[in-house]
Amino acid sequence: MDKTLCHYHPAHPATWHCVPCQRHFGDCCIPLNADAPDETPTCPLCRSKLSFLGAANSAQPFWERIPRFFAYGLQAGPLAFSAVLALASLFMPRSILLWFVLFSIATKYFYSVIEANSEAQKQAPSLLSAFVGEGFGLFFKQLVVFFLSFATLWLAADFDSEALYWAVNIGLLLVLPASIIRLALDKTLSAALSPDEVGQVIKAMGWRYLILCAFLFILWQSPSWVTYMLSHGLPRVVLVPVAAFLFGYFGVVMCAIMGYAVFQYQGALGYAIAEEDSQTGFPAAEYLRRRALAEAEIRLKEGQSGQALETLTAALARDPDDLKLNERFHQLLYGLNARERCLRHLAHYLPLATRMNPAQAATALLNARQFKADFMPEDALVCERLAGALLDRHKTREGLSLLRNLHQRFPEYPHIPRAYLLAARGFAEGLGQVESAQKLLVFVRTRYPQSPLLAEVAALEATVARLAANT
Ligand SMILES: [Zn+2]
Numbered sequence: 001m002d003k004t005l006c007h008y009h010p011a012h013p014a015t016w017h018c019v020p021c022q023r024h025f026g027d028c029c030i031p032l033n034a035d036a037p038d039e040t041p042t043c044p045l046c047r048s049k050l051s052f053l054g055a056a057n058s059a060q061p062f063w064e065r066i067p068r069f070f071a072y073g074l075q076a077g078p079l080a081f082s083a084v085l086a087l088a089s090l091f092m093p094r095s096i097l098l099w100f101v102l103f104s105i106a107t108k109y110f111y112s113v114i115e116a117n118s119e120a121q122k123q124a125p126s127l128l129s130a131f132v133g134e135g136f137g138l139f140f141k142q143l144v145v146f147f148l149s150f151a152t153l154w155l156a157a158d159f160d161s162e163a164l165y166w167a168v169n170i171g172l173l174l175v176l177p178a179s180i181i182r183l184a185l186d187k188t189l190s191a192a193l194s195p196d197e198v199g200q201v202i203k204a205m206g207w208r209y210l211i212l213c214a215f216l217f218i219l220w221q222s223p224s225w226v227t228y229m230l231s232h233g234l235p236r237v238v239l240v241p242v243a244a245f246l247f248g249y250f251g252v253v254m255c256a257i258m259g260y261a262v263f264q265y266q267g268a269l270g271y272a273i274a275e276e277d278s279q280t281g282f283p284a285a286e287y288l289r290r291r292a293l294a295e296a297e298i299r300l301k302e303g304q305s306g307q308a309l310e311t312l313t314a315a316l317a318r319d320p321d322d323l324k325l326n327e328r329f330h331q332l333l334y335g336l337n338a339r340e341r342c343l344r345h346l347a348h349y350l351p352l353a354t355r356m357n358p359a360q361a362a363t364a365l366l367n368a369r370q371f372k373a374d375f376m377p378e379d380a381l382v383c384e385r386l387a388g389a390l391l392d393r394h395k396t397r398e399g400l401s402l403l404r405n406l407h408q409r410f411p412e413y414p415h416i417p418r419a420y421l422l423a424a425r426g427f428a429e430g431l432g433q434v435e436s437a438q439k440l441l442v443f444v445r446t447r448y449p450q451s452p453l454l455a456e457v458a459a460l461e462a463t464v465a466r467l468a469a470n471t
């Protein structure tokens with residue numbers, strides 16, 4: 001089955017679907033509200049309720065998680081379960097009835113592992129859960145499945161054809177995991193024996209079902225191999241409980257893989273389950289902010305720039321000083337060539353961005369100059385900081401233009417010496433205009449004799465003088 005991706009972000013798996021719009025959305029586009037966790041999110045385009053796809057597209061493939069299944073079997077529940085099997089193999093009296101009871105408890109536990117993994121629960125079922133509740137009959141249902149399999153094999157053996165016998169044998173082995181999965185999920189014998197229901201599991205996984213079978217086959221053999229390797233020299237009284245313990249452990253690992261395969265292919269199997277911890281909501285304010293950003297992006301990609309502007313305007317009314325919202329709003333206005341509105345917004349955006357992210361503010365200023373060649377911020381500090389950011393980006397002329405006649409434009413500004421020192425550096429280092437730099441430095445020295453920056457002025461003058469001598 002191919003994975004469905006977010007319509008707007010092809011790197012993100014789809015987790016939501018809008019039926020009317022025929023659009024898939026990833027978590028990237030649909031933030032969740034932590035204050036209303038049970039609320040079904042709505043479509044950013046049409047506002048109808050979205051349908052949840054669970055982890056159908058985002059689940060990690062089971063063959064990439066094999067170590068996790070082995071670790072899963074090492075939790076308290078599975079280890080206690082395996083220990084009980086080991087103890088029973090040593091001390092339980094030879095009574096068929098008791099063995100039936102033990103096997104039905106074991107089967108119930110194995111199947112609860114499949115079920116828990118089909119929902120991607122990280123914690124394994126406790127040992128206690130094997131002794132209480134429903135499901136003791138599963139063992140007998142499974143017994144019927146095994147019995148019918150053997151009967152089929154026995155019939156096949158009657159035909160006197162080696163090829164037929166092996167075909168039936170391998171066929172049964174291949175179908176068995178799917179049947180076990182069906183029994184674990186539906187708990188009915190009819191489902192475990194129904195070619196339709198069992199076939200659905202195989203069809204959902206496609207050829208990867210064979211990978212599952214291969215893993216299960218290896219795991220199924222593992223306890224016998226380990227026991228065989230230990231069998232030299234160890235007395236039977238040690239070997240039997242070890243074998244029973246390994247049977248329990250590897251059984252849990254196998255069931256965890258089978259269960260997780262169901263989780264992974266939930267979409268094709270008609271389930272929608274999220275992975276634990278995967279759905280974290282945001283506090284109300286952050287949720288609204290993220291939703292507005294996502295919606296504006298979606299609207300824009302759908303060519304609905306008017307609605308994108310509306311969305312951002314509403315979000316900015318709630319949160320006027322959010323940098324990201326302002327940046328998006330600015331980019332949108334600039335992209336739409338909305339000259340007047342963009343320049344009006346800059347009066348608010350530019351000081352904000354200058355304070356929080358000067359490099360971003362420098363970009364905004366260059367945009368503004370596209371609309372209005374002599375655009376000037378209305379604040380001296382903004383001019384100075386922006387000039388610094390522009391000089392850093394080697395936009396020397398643009399940077400210097402912001403500092404031109406600063407002392408006349410803003411006579412009250414207390415940081416003229418600092419700003420002109422910056423300008424002198426720009427002239428000398430950026431443009432190689434040594435004379436202009438020298439003029440500025442002289443101006444600072446004579447006009448602001450009390451400035452604490454005079455030492456720096458002197459140092460720069462020396463550097464500039466060296467530059468002048470070299471040219
Ligand atoms: Zn997306």
Ligand SMILES: [Zn+2]
Pocket residue numbers: 018019020021022043044045046047048
């Ligand atoms: Zn929709």
